[in-house]
Amino acid sequence: MQIQILKSKIHRVKITQAELHYVGSITIDEDLMDAAHLIENEKVQIVNVNNGERLETYVIKGERGSGQVCLNGPAARKAAVGDIVIIISYAGMELEEAKKYHPVLIFPDERNRLI
DSSP: OOOEEEEEEEEEOOEEEEEEEESSSEEEEEHHHTTTOOTTEEEEEEETTTTEEEEEEEEEEEEEEEOOEEGGGGGGGGGOTTTTEEEEEEEEEEEHHHOOOOOOOEOOTTTTOOO
């Protein structure tokens, strides 16, 4: 039996852009992606601390070192520039493997840079 557990989390980053007329997804600075063990096209959950919205989408690589966190397409209506969000990824694992797994948690600074 597989269960879904927390794989990684980018805790409290600021939305830097919201592009309504884009195909969809969330663009994330590649430095943040690497630190959180996220890959392009990976499914993520976005939790907006400011308004309580929750949504699922997929990751697009943003410019490395830019601090970019941009909601694209319809998701752009779920957050405003400056909102604080938590980006969460999950993984399916066998129960015994899941008991031993340690998720990757990163805590960027107020400019979405790694500390």
